[in-house]
Each structure stands twice: as C-alpha cells, then as structure tokens.
C-alpha cells in the first residue's frame with residue numbers, strides 16, 4: 330500500500346470530486362459519515378458525554394458532520410468550534426449551518442482560554458481541529474487547549490490526524506500535539522504514523538477507505554510503501570512438487586563466540602524453519618557440540634580458534650553468507666569479516682557485531698557486495714551513519730548511505746523500515762512481545778534463508794521482515810507478549826508462511 334503525502338491526498342480529493350461528479354461537501358459527508366459509523370459501532374449508543382472540538386477548516390467540517398450524526402442518533406454531544414482564525418472553509422460553513430438546523434444546542438465558540446470547557450476523564454473527546462492542512466505549529470491558547478485535552482486523560486479520537494502532527498515533518502520538542510487513543514485516518518496511512526518519534530501520537534490506527542479515485546491512487550507515484558499481505562503474497566515463491574533440497578539454497582551462518590553461541594543457533598534455526606535447503610555454521614570450536622546437539626539439521630565447520638572467529642573458509646561454496654551475531658569485535662573477528670569480504674561477490678547479510686566491526690573499520694563499506702542486506706537496530710545504525718536530528722533526517726541519511734554503498738538497510742524497530750536507495754518499505758506485522766533477546770538474530774536467519782532460495786535481496790528483506798513479524802504475532806497469541814522468546818519466533822516461521830494464504834485473515838492492525 331502506498332503512503333501518500335498531504336499534497337497527493339489533496340490532489341486525490343480534487344480529482345475524485347471531478348471524476349465522481351460530486352461536490353467537496355458531498356465528499357466530506359461521505360468521509361465523515363464513515364467516521365461516525367465507526368464511532369457508533371463502538372459506542373453502541375452509550376450515554377457517554379461526547380465533546381467534539383472542531384477547527385474552522387475541512388477537518389473541523391468533518392467534526393461538524395460527525396456531530397450532526399451523533400446528535401441525530403441520540404448521543405450526548407457538545408460541539409466546540411476552536412475559533413483560531415476567521416478564515417472558515419466553505420464546507421465548514423455549510424456544515425455549521427446544517428448542524429444549527431438540527432439542534433438548539435449550537436456549537437460553543439472558543440476564542441481564548443476563558444472559553445475552555447471542563448474536561449472530565451470520563452468524557453469521550455473527538456479531535457477535529459487540524460488535519461493534513463496544518464502548516465505551522467499550534468501556538469497560543471490553541472496549544473493550551475491541546476494540552477488541556479491531553480492532561481484530561483479522556484479517551485480521545487482524532488479525525489484524519491492527531492491535531493498538531495504534520496504529515497511530513499517532526500513536531501518540535503515542546504510542540505502541542507494531541508495524544509490520541511485512536512485515529513481514524515482517511516484513505517492512506519501517513520508516514521508519521523510509523524516513525525518512532527511520532528507513532529505514539531496516533532494511538533490505535535484505522536485507515537478508512539473514503540472512495541477516492543482508484544485510477545489516481547493506482548497511478549500516483551510514491552517511494553514509500555506499507556507492506557501488506559498482497560505485497561508479500563506477490564513476492565512469495567511457491568515450492569515445486571518436483572524439487573529437492575539442492576533447489577532451496579545453502580545458507581552459511583558465521584558468528585558466535587564463547588558465551589554467545591545461542592545467537593547463531595537462533596539464526597540457523599530460523600533459516601531452516603524458513604525453508605533453506607541446507608544450513609551450515611562457521612563457528613569457533615567451543616560451539617561445536619552446542620550446535621550439533623541443539624540443531625542436528627545443521628552442519629558445522631569450526632574456526633581454528635576456540636572462543637571466537639579469526640578466519641573465514643574462503644573456498645566454502647554457499648549460496649548466501651550471514652555474518653555477525655555473537656561474533657564480538659576483537660581484532661581476530663575483524664580479520665574474519667575481512668576475509669569474508671575479500672572472498673565474496675554475492676550479497677551478504679550483515680548483523681550485530683558484523684555491523685559494529687564495519688562501523689569501526691569504515692574501509693570495509695566499499696568491500697560489501699552490491700545489494701548486501703544490513704540489519705541494524707537504532708544503536709547500530711548510529712554507529713554506522715552517525716547522529717541524526719529527527720526521524721526524517723535519519724531516513725535521508727539512510728537513503729544516502731544505501732545509494733552510496735549500494736546496500737539494503739533493514740532498520741529494526743516497532744515498525745521495521747527496509748530502505749533500498751530511495752525506496753522505503755514500512756513493516757506492519759509484529760508486536761511488542763518481539764522486543765526480546767535474539768529476535769534480531771532470528772530475522773537475519775529468515776532473510777538469509779530467503780536470499781539463499783534465490784529471492785532478490787530486497788524481496789527477501791521485505792518478505793522476511795513481514796513473516797518474522799507474523800511469526801511473532803502467532804507466538805504471542807499463544808504465549809502472551811511477555812512469554813515470547815526468540816526461539817518461539819523461529820519455531821513459528823512455517824506457520825507464519827501458511828498464515829499468508831488464509832484468505833479470511835485481514836491485514837494486521839496498525
């Protein structure tokens with residue numbers, strides 16, 4: 330699914346109005362009625378005090394439409410117009426008139442702090458102050474109103490965007506932004522809903538299809554995508570009946586050190602559970618029995634050293650090599666990675682200490698084979714590319730890095746971002762139970778396995794990240810968030826792949 334900018338959404342708005350031969354106020358009615366339906370479905374006519382805060386643009390217009398429907402359905406509604414300017418939009422005005430026709434309790438105008446209402450924790454707040462039209466930070470008494478709403482701790486539902494949140498930049502440090510519990514957003518998800526610095530503002534997210542023109546949406550160009558089930562199904566390669574293990578690649582996983590053999594064990598388990606035909610490990614001697622006992626399906630080659638890697642078997646024929654988990658960053662391990670880089674032409678997967686070694690030896694960067702996949706968490710990324718000012722700056726730095734070194738970056742997080750040159754793929758599967766030791770080792774194993782099975786590295790990364798999350802979702806359904814450990818994510822990979830084909834399953838929640 331494409332992620333669109335505010336400009337593209339406004340353009341979609343205009344084109345839809347023309348092509349569908351409707352007025353903008355009819356489109357507003359359609360969109361806001363869908364918002365009302367969602368609220369009505371959940372509240373089921375409950376007698377909760379509902380306070381609706383409307384701006385004076387089209388987001389405010391949406392709020393007025395929602396208010397009208399709620400009132401007509403017998404809800405206890407108080408409407409406030411946050412009168413931050415006199416420039417009321419036409420569609421706001423026509424809905425203002427329509428609202429006045431159906432109730433004697435006319436909207437209360439808020440022109441300053443003296444007009445602020447009391448807000449109770451038990452109120453249900455609807456935030457329809459600013460949407461995608463916000464073009465500068467919220468200031469003055471409007472900012473104080475936003476803070477009052479946040480401090481009330483009342484359940485808050487934002488229409489389209491939490492007010493104060495921009496669609497294309499990070500709010501300043503002390504900016505006034507609604508901290509929503511739930512956001513009902515129109516037509517396409519906005520990038521800020523997935524960035525670590527801003528994702529919490531939206532709360533639970535639901536995207537509502539308001540019927541904007543399909544042709545425009547299909548044709549509009551975007552370099553940012555939310556990975557959904559259709560995307561990954563299109564990437565998935567079915568296994569052939571007439572095949573054997575040699576058809577599914579030989580993955581070599583290099584890493585581990587004394588006390589950290591579990592990492593490679595997890596990576597190899599994940600690679601096998603994701604369907605690699607053969608899996609070998611290159612490890613220090615001390616891990617030999619651990620791996621042979623823990624994972625009889627894998628083959629083991631040992632380094633001359635007992636406790637850490639010092640070398641790499643340059644003549645070993647694997648379809649893909651993964652390096653780094655548990656490897657340490659000592660001089661000898663640096664030498665091991667150097668030998669691997671000198672001997673490889675095909676894409677590698679580099680994780681954990683592999684990344685740390687590269688960060689401390691930047692000359693290795695130009696030795697990375699084209700389309701290698703690097704899987705940093707934010708700390709590893711910082712060591713690799715330096716500090717960033719905010720999430721948007723970070724994305725730019727990663728895109729520049731990806732272009733310069735011709736590599737794919739899988740930036741791990743609550744929403745993992747896979748960045749390939751100028752393109753960004755945002756993952757939407759997974760859950761907080763996956764924030765656990767070894768979860769990243771498992772992900773490397775999944776991506777490695779897929780590359781070994783002849784997936785393009787970018788496809789392996791996007792598909793791998795998605796099914797890794799799905800596997801975590803399956804594990805947490807069974808065990809609860811706290812109960813999930815990395816081995817469970819590895820073990821459920823097959824179920825996750827099967828799950829992709831269950832047609833009754835919808836996309837996971839945002």
Ligand SMILES: NC(=O)C1=CN([C@@H]2O[C@H](COP(=O)(O)OP(=O)(O)OC[C@H]3O[C@@H](n4cnc5c(N)ncnc54)[C@H](O)[C@@H]3O)[C@@H](O)[C@H]2O)[C@H](O)CC1
Nearest residue numbers: 342357386387388459460461462463464465466467489515
């Ligand atoms: N395309 C769709 O999906 C549809 C969107 N709808 C809704 O329309 C809003 C966008 O409306 P717009 O009038 O363009 O902007 P806002 O209501 O977000 O903002 C109003 C207005 O306020 C001015 N402004 C901006 N920042 C500030 C500020 N900090 N202080 C004071 N004033 C400010 C600016 O001039 C804005 O124009 C979208 O989010 C949806 O909710 C349609 O209803 C249906 C189709």
Ligand SMILES: [K+]
Nearest residue numbers: 456459490492
């Ligand atoms: K809003």
